Ligand SMILES: NC(=O)C1=CN([C@@H]2O[C@H](COP(=O)(O)OP(=O)(O)OC[C@H]3O[C@@H](n4cnc5c(N)ncnc54)[C@H](OP(=O)(O)O)[C@@H]3O)[C@@H](O)[C@H]2O)C=CC1
């Protein structure tokens with residue numbers, strides 16, 4: 001059932017169509033049975049054919065990028081923002097006023113407190129009145145709110161992997177009082193397509209480094225979700241790393257758990273009906289490759305003997321379950337479609 005549509009198919013606009021998140025949205029939406037790409041906005045490639053800019057799409061798309069002032073965004077049913085942080089918040093209010101629903105892949109609407117947003121993103125929020133309305137777009141946590149939302153804040157890539165890893169423990173009240181620890185590694189596409197010395201092949205390959213240990217902007221986002229799940233503030237140590245691969249996040253997450261609980265059963269029960277979370281058999285070690293190109297989080301739960309800790313391994317493709325795929329999953333929910341529409345395909349391996 002397609003609800004609340006302006007036309008027969010969901011007319012989609014993408015702002016930031018030339019970035020990694022935008023490109024991945026194009027790839028997914030071209031195959032979506034109920035969506036039609038209506039306009040693709042780019043400043044740098046305005047006027048250019050999409051398949052000239054991205055030759056891998058030759059024969060798949062007959063459209064040109066447009067400047068924002070030429071794009072018919074108000075005719076869209078939904079507009080995805082795949083732009084840097086702080087861009088969407090200047091354009092969203094006018095689109096909402098025109099009955100356009102929004103899915104923002106950036107962080108503009110993820111944090112509820114405008115002061116926290118300003119602290120981590122370095123500028124005052126342009127429309128703080130919308131922060132409490134926005135639905136945090138992690139379906140496994142917030143499905144009903146997403147269904148009814150006109151504004152969805154798609155989660156960050158690290159938060160998706162980390163929250164899904166801890167969610168069953170927190171919901172069941174099993175994580176002890178000690179700090180939760182998330183030790184996460186990302187492929188380089190997480191940093192976007194913009195030129196930066198740190199992202200050169202020569203800097204990344206044969207190399208492995210942590211960054212922003214003192215505080216990454218995904219920390220308040222993850223903590224906000226934990227507060228919502230467990231209804232109490234939790235200490236979290238979050239250490240991101242960049243590894244020499246293109247796609248993928250691997251989060252190794254630690255929590256203190258006491259008592260003889262069947263954790264495998266807790267995880268399997270929590271995610272039993274989730275189409276995009278796969279709890280692996282006991283003793284498994286999920287690989288980023290096993291989720292490459294698909295909207296899936298694979299999780300394995302370990303309890304090393306005599307450690308008093310649980311180790312949860314969680315892998316996603318940062319561009320799919322960590323960004324564009326999750327955004328399409330949210331679109332499906334917002335428009336009353338089966339949640340898996342356009343998202344049923346197999347991983348790419350090797
Ligand atoms: N990469 C990832 O794994 C993930 C990214 N995200 C978030 O999604 C968003 C997009 O990320 P990603 O695709 O990697 O980023 P990229 O840097 O690859 O792409 C950004 C896009 O935004 C456009 N853009 C840049 N500046 C502006 C501006 N001031 N106004 C309008 N458009 C602008 C660029 O196109 P042009 O210059 O042609 O206009 C480009 O298409 C970011 O907020 C990111 O944090 C979230 C989860 C995962």
Ligand SMILES: CC(=O)N[C@@H](CCC(=O)OP(=O)(O)O)C(=O)O
Pocket residue numbers: 085105106107155156157158186187188189190191192217218240241242
């Ligand atoms: C490897 C790498 O650099 N990753 C990015 C994460 C990108 C992302 O998801 O950030 P947003 O919250 O802005 O959407 C980073 O750490 O900044």
